[in-house]
Amino acid sequence: MKEIVVISGKGGTGKTSITASFAYLGADNIVVADCDVDAADLHMLLEPDFAKSEDFYSGEIADINQDLCIKCGECANVCRFNAIPIIDGQFVVNQLNCEGCGYCARICPVNAITNLDNNVGKWFISTTKLNSIMVHARLGIGAENSGKLVAKVKNEAKRIALETKKDFVLVDGSPGIGCPVVSSLSGASFVVIVTEATVSGLHDMKRVYELVKKFNLKAGCIINKYDLNLDVSTEIKSFLKAENIIHIANLPYDESFTRAMVEGKTIVETKKDKNNNLKSIIIDSWNKIKEETN
Amino acid sequence: MKIAIASGKGGTGKTTLSVNLAVFLSETYKTNNIVLIDLDVEEPNSGLFLNGKLISSESKYRMIPKWNPEKCTLCGNCQKVCNFHAVLKLGKKIAVFNELCHGCYACSELCPTGSLPMVKEKMGELKQFEVGNINFIESRLDIGQEQAVPLISQTIDFVENQFDDDSIFIYDSPPGTSCPVIEATKDADIVILITEPTPFGLHDLKLAIETMDELKQEYAVVINRANIGDDSVEKYCKERNIQIIAKIPNDRKIAEIYSKGELIYKQIPEMKEELKKIGKYIFEMKNGEKR
Known part of the structure; x- marks a missing residue:
């Protein structure tokens, strides 16, 4: 082949x-x-007939639980991608900027950040x-x-x-x-x-x-x-x-x-x-x- | 005023639109605050159409970790914290795979012995030219460097520091709808989407529009090679209330002029008429008459 x-x-x-x-x-x-x-x-x-379709996941994306967040700002400090802006007094993840390096989740003192699987698209097998x-x-x-x-x-x-x-x-x-x-x-x-x-x-x-x-x-x-x-x-x-x-x-x-x-x-x-x-x-x-x- | 052409x-x-528009605006409005920036760093072409005088050239770098074995205890924390598998502990060595590294600093800053200092790696070259009274900036990714985004982002930073806010910035953007385009268009005041009236053109225009909607970005459309295909792009724009600001005619002569690396509007009067419309649109926006 x-x-x-x-x-x-x-x-x-x-x-x-x-x-x-x-x-x-x-x-x-x-x-x-x-x-x-x-x-x-x-x-x-x-x-093609799009007969078989499957979601494709690649990498991760950070997610901040606002109930746990103590607003220390450490996550935004270590983020090299400007992906954690403060909006309305809350630290939030800008999904377009987040590279999924997971650094913020590792250093968060109260474990308020989790990494979610990142759905980046779909792929198909067709006739x-x-x-x-x-x-x-x-x-x-x-x-x-x-x-x-x-x-x-x-x-x-x-x-x-x-x-x-x-x-x-x-x-x-x-x-x-x-x-x-x-x-x-x-x-x-x-x-x-x-x-x-x-x-x-x-x-x-x-x-x-x-x-x-x-x-x-x-x-x-x-x-x-x-x-x-x-x-x-x-x-x-x-x-x-x-x-x-x-x-x-x-x-x-x-x-x-x-x-x-x-x-x-x-x-x-x-x-x-x-x-x-x-x-x-x-x-x-x-x-x-x-x-x-x- | 930042205009991204995508x-x-x-x-x-x-x-074609970026270079013709930049030169047309600077000649017609006798202004010396036009800045043209080629952000298609993988395949930069604007310079082929401009006979510029080189003003300055600088290498652009990104930061990657480099292993220093002296104090390393081989604890393996670096490998554990790297989400991109760019740092691996191989026997009694730590190996860094530069092309996989995103430059997040986690391995470096979380290393207990400071054995992975961040060092510079060259990723491309930024050049500044003078073309008449236009400032032209071109960034060029080194072959083998796979990530365009860091170079695009540094180029935009350079331009914003270097030139007056009052300038008219024209960003010649990369093709597609993923990260490099987003990086090149996200800070623009307006994005001009150029397409052709064909099934491929329409399909990819829809993708580009979805991306711009996601970015909450303002946009307008220019149709190139008008009349080469069908009227589906026009119908689509009409239905969605998207403004078509100009239509560049389909003409083999235009393709021939382009093939030589010359400016179209200086030889084709119809092109000049279309650029006038775009110029008018831009200045109305700049003076706050739109929006």
């Missing part, structure tokens, strides 16, 4: 549209994992419209995206892929270079970086590739909107060459991607003749990626 |  992780550094480069197309092409041989738990969009193209299995999640509002929910989604997808003898886990990652991205990269067999031919696309892919390099992972790159700026495209290609990153494909600037999305479809599902070119590039890309993971 | 979905035009 191989794990293919799609990331981009910069947001909005077409990561999810492309991942959904691969999910369509590899349908019965894939378990899909949407690891962009912060702004998950893949479900809009794959229509998609393609009859494939998809694991996905929804991070709670204001919850910390520590990477633990990402790890949960990924590990469940892996477990299911092994059990049902699928060849691939396909992971849609999140933008950036922080915890959630690190978490989605760990254990990857092959990383697909989707970038675009813009100065920011280039800048951001270089940064995220530094991270990929730290993990010693094999990577390939799809240049989206390559014809928007041929100079930047050339620069991206020389970077790929210098770093030994496989150049998987160039995709032209084409609003058919958006039109397909509005219809809730992946680009490979659309029938219009005009899209044949995009379609065949994506099919070739998927075949190439499969070969590279072998 | 969005749930990435790539909807936060940076």
Whole structure:
């Protein structure tokens, strides 16, 4: 079983549209994992049924029992996160600021503080419209995206892929270079970086590739909107060459991607003749990626 | 006046709006109190569109514990008090896993022998530039550092200490709806949510709005690439009485100008018209004509 992780550094480069197309092409041989738990969009193209849903708890959050509190203020003193303000004469926990370190509870002289399990979201196991299995999640509002929910989604997808003898886990990652991205990269067999031919696309892919390099992972790159700026495209290609990153494909600037999305479809599902070119590039890309993971 | 430019979905035009708005405001209103701050510390892009003169540069640090074996009795209290499993007693050693540490100081301050003093660890770089009469601040997280929030928070502190309260602060925020966005938007006077009229755009806009409601934050919407998708974003905003302050047209030419790292409004008159609307909205708020 191989794990293919799609990331981009910069947001909005077409990561999810492309991942959904691969999910369509590899349908019965894939378990899909949407690891962009912060702004998950893949479900809009794959229509999962949310058949199994479970709360996800990660870390703790402090809770002050006002009946026991003697208002000594020690908790607020030791808190490094400004999470215990005084409101109407009472020491209360600001849940958005609390990191759940538990320091306040440990030093409270009257044991007025307890740590409650922190519900940070929900995760789901679904069957998609393609009859494939998809694991996905929804991070709670204001919850910390520590990477633990990402790890949960990924590990469940892996477990299911092994059990049902699928060849691939396909992971849609999140933008950036922080915890959630690190978490989605760990254990990857092959990383697909989707970038675009813009100065920011280039800048951001270089940064995220530094991270990929730290993990010693094999990577390939799809240049989206390559014809928007041929100079930047050339620069991206020389970077790929210098770093030994496989150049998987160039995709032209084409609003058919958006039109397909509005219809809730992946680009490979659309029938219009005009899209044949995009379609065949994506099919070739998927075949190439499969070969590279072998 | 603090204006945060945010969005749930990435790539909807936060940076485009932030840089174009900052330069437009400083030119149109001939003001020298515009401060643009790139808070997308994981992938900072604003600087690519601005030809700034570097004024200063400083490393930013966070505090983590470092084991000093001299007086350590290996009592293991540090491991017990760390909720993040960042401090472990391994045989006759105490190991600190920096990337797991949240900097709460519990292990350090509760150590009976003071064997885990807090020390500085570099997490990124803050740079200050002058772009014409705009002050531009960029913070950049070091690769391998996983937590953006401490750097965002220190950057906001820096900016608030450095510049006049009367300035117009424009925060180019990170994407998403979790901690980094909250850190970047929670102290703003107004959050401008930029989105695109597509199913992904609408879905992530709803998430961003839920987050802003949770923060009890005021917000308004700008639609980018208007007409590329459907009218569901407009319908949604209308139903919820959310003000749409501008609509940036969908135009391949805009994408091409962006791809080169140039400012859109200097070449596309329609963009300038939309920035005027946003400028008017901001100044009406600043002068207390709204709210």
